[in-house]
Structure formats: C-alpha cells, structure tokens
Amino acid sequence: MPANRQIALLDHYRQSARDLPWRYPPGHDGPRDPYRVWLSEIMLQQTSVATVTTRFARFLERWPTVEALAAAPLDDLLAEWAGLGYYARARNLHACAQAVVAMGGFPDSEAALRQLPGIGDYSAAAIAAIAFGRPATVIDTNVERVIARLHALDRPVRSDRKRIRALADDLYSGAPAGEMAQALMDLGATICRPANPACHLCPLSTDCAAYASGDPASFPPRPPKKVRPERFGTAWWIRRDDRLFLVRRPARGMLGGMAALPGPEWQDGAPPACKAVSVRHVFTHFALTLRIEERDDPSGLEGWWHPLDRLDEAGLPTLYARAAERMLA
DNA sequence: AACTCGGGGAG
DNA sequence: CTCCCAGAGTT
Numbered sequence: 053m054p055a056n057r058q059i060a061l062l063d064h065y066r067q068s069a070r071d072l073p074w075r076y077p078p079g080h081d082g083p084r085d086p087y088r089v090w091l092s093e094i095m096l097q098q099t100s101v102a103t104v105t106t107r108f109a110r111f112l113e114r115w116p117t118v119e120a121l122a123a124a125p126l127d128d129l130l131a132e133w134a135g136l137g138y139y140a141r142a143r144n145l146h147a148c149a150q151a152v153v154a155m156g157g158f159p160d161s162e163a164a165l166r167q168l169p170g171i172g173d174y175s176a177a178a179i180a181a182i183a184f185g186r187p188a189t190v191i192d193t194n195v196e197r198v199i200a201r202l203h204a205l206d207r208p209v210r211s212d213r214k215r216i217r218a219l220a221d222d223l224y225s226g227a228p229a230g231e232m233a234q235a236l237m238d239l240g241a242t243i244c245r246p247a248n249p250a251c252h253l254c255p256l257s258t259d260c261a262a263y264a265s266g267d268p269a270s271f272p273p274r275p276p277k278k279v280r281p282e283r284f285g286t287a288w289w290i291r292r293d294d295r296l297f298l299v300r301r302p303a304r305g306m307l308g309g310m311a312a313l314p315g316p317e318w319q320d321g322a323p324p325a326c327k328a329v330s331v332r333h334v335f336t337h338f339a340l341t342l343r344i345e346e347r348d349d350p351s352g353l354e355g356w357w358h359p360l361d362r363l364d365e366a367g368l369p370t371l372y373a374r375a376a377e378r379m380l381a
Numbered sequence: 382a383a384c385t386c387g388g389g390g391a392g
Numbered sequence: 393c394t395c396c397c398a399g400a401g402t403t
Contacts, residue, residue: 384403389396390396
C-alpha cells in the first residue's frame with residue numbers, strides 16, 4: 053500500500069524541487085525534448101549535479117539537436133567531454149546519436165531505449181519515464197539508499213538488488229514515474245544523504261525503519277573497501293617553438309580515444325625514486341605517478357603539433373592537463 | 382559476480 | 393586523506 057508514501061514524496065517534491073538546467077519542473081505539461089533528457093542522464097552517470105551543471109549548457113549550445121551531435125566528428129565530442137571522465141560515455145553518446153538519427157528519432161519505450169549504446173537499466177527507465185511519461189521503475193544509487201533505509205535492509209546494496217527491485221516496483225506502482233524518480237533523487241541528494249541524513253526534514257521519516265532504529269546513516273551497510281594499487285609511467289614533453297607534440301590514445305581502454313602526451317604504457321608497482329617533475333593522479337581503481345621527461349624528437353610517433361597558447365582547446369583529460377600545467381608553470 | 386572505467390566536490 | 397556521485401560494458 054504505497055499510496056501514502058507516494059503522496060508524501062510527490063507533495064514534498066512539488067514544494068521543494070531543485071531547479072536544474074535539464075529538468076522540467078514538477079507539473080510541466082508541455083512537450084519534452086528527449087535529446088535533453090538523454091544527454092543529461094548520460095552526463096550524470098557517476099557524475100555529480102554540480103559538475104554537470106557547469107558543462108551541460110555549453111554542450112547543448114554547441115550541439116542543439118541529436119542530428120547535430122550525430123554529424124559531429126567524434127574527436128570534437130571527446131574534446132568537449134574532456135575532464136568529465138568515463139570517456140566511454142562520450143564514445144557511446146556519439147554511437148547512440150547516430151543510431152537514433154538512423155531510426156528517425158528516439159524510441160519511446162524502456163525496452164527499445166535499453167538496446168542503445170550507453171543506455172543501461174537505469175538510463176532506459178529514466179528516459180522512458182521523464183521524457184516520455186512511461187511507467188518505469190527508475191533505480192539509481194539514491195533510490196537504492198532510500199529504499200534500504202525505509203526497510204532497514206541489512207545487506208550491502210550490491211548483494212540485495214533483487215529485493216530492492218521488488219520494493220522499488222511497489223514504491224513506484226501506479227504513480228507518475230518521472231516525478232517519482234526525480235522526487236526520490238532529490239530526497240537522496242538533499243535529505244536522505246549518505247552521511248548526516250536530515251531526517252527531521254524528511255516526508256517519509258515516520259514510515260522509515262532506519263529512522264526508527266536510531267542510526268539511519270548505518271543503512272545500507274557499506275562493503276569493505278579494497279586497497280588501491282600503485283602504477284607509474286612516463287610522459288614525453290616534446291616542444292618546438294610554441295607548439296607541443298600530442299598523440300591520440302588507443303580507441304578503447306583507459307582514457308580511450310583522448311588526446312594525450314606521448315609515452316610508453318604505464319606499469320604496475322610503486323614509482324622508482326626520481327627527482328624529475330612528476331604528477332600524481334588518483335583514478336578509481338589505481339593511483340598513478342607520471343614522470344615527465346623532456347625530449348626534442350617525435351620521430352616514430354604518430355601525432356600532431358598543438359599551439360601551446362591554445363592547449364586548453366586540445367581536449368586533454370585532467371591527468372595530462374595537470375602535467376602540462378606543471379611544465380608551463 | 383567481479384572488474385574496468387575519471388574526476389571533482391564535500392566532509 | 394576518504395567517500396560518493398541520476399552507471400554501463402566486459403569478462
């Protein structure tokens with residue numbers, strides 16, 4: 053019997069919805085642009101609202117339609133994506149745009165959306181619900197956390213997905229899915245936060261088992277963290293006059309397809325002691341120490357000379373942007 | 382089911 | 393420092 057929870061959530065949302073650049077406000081009854089919804093959902097995958105807010109408008113201004121994006125060179129899209137991380141998203145975004153144009157527009161069902169590159173379970177449900185008003189159970193990490201707390205689930209989310217799915221289906225049942233999804237995500241971001249949840253502001257607190265337990269922040273339990281391995285590598289700083297030699301990384305894998313400083317593949321292990329200039333960069337599953345070595349000959353390398361005064365337009369991912377910043381300081 | 386894949390912001 | 397974020401694809 054989720055009706056009371058749904059009413060409490062939707063009422064609270066209509067009162068306090070965040071005003072976000074990609075969002076249609078609660079109660080919006082006009083046409084919706086699936087391109088905007090899709091783009092925002094891909095950008096927001098594992099990326100905070102604050103970060104996306106600074107990049108969404110510029111991206112949309114450069115490519116206002118899915119047709120424009122499909123026609124753009126992939127390298128331009130990757131350069132625009134630089135600094136956002138998880139670059140497979142940008143490669144899949146391009147492939148998805150071309151598929152959508154080829155089929156004459158975005159499909160409006162969750163199942164058909166799910167078949168497109170870069171659109172997984174979450175994004176398919178979110179786009180179907182938010183852009184097309186379809187019923188769908190939209191489950192992201194916010195929804196998982198809210199449900200884990202409502203029911204005081206005592207297993208890590210990763211090993212309790214089936215139960216969370218069933219509880220989420222029930223929570224969404226019969227309600228407008230797009231508004232429910234956004235209500236739950238706002239709740240998770242602003243009230244039912246991972247740490248220091250603001251239960252005194254929560255419209256569901258009287259119905260929440262974790263709140264009743266007295267220690268809501270302990271739900272859901274976090275899996276044990278694992279150690280982050282070390283890697284090291286070398287990047288070559290090859291400068292002639294006012295230009296720098298850059299290369300493009302292999303299409304798949306780490307920083308796939310991105311502009312970069314040339315250099316050999318990175319190695320496992322702790323970096324050898326060295327006084328040379330180096331930058332340290334922490335990725336999700338390893339930490340890298342990149343030594344920067346000056347060279348004057350790019351022979352044997354495939355790349356291009358890039359003007360140093362326009363390096364910010366080269367589309368370097370953050371690791372190499374920091375390395376260049378260090379060398380130019 | 383476990384890995385791979387970035388980076389920034391908050392505490 | 394640590395943790396987390398509107399996850400997806402591969403193995």
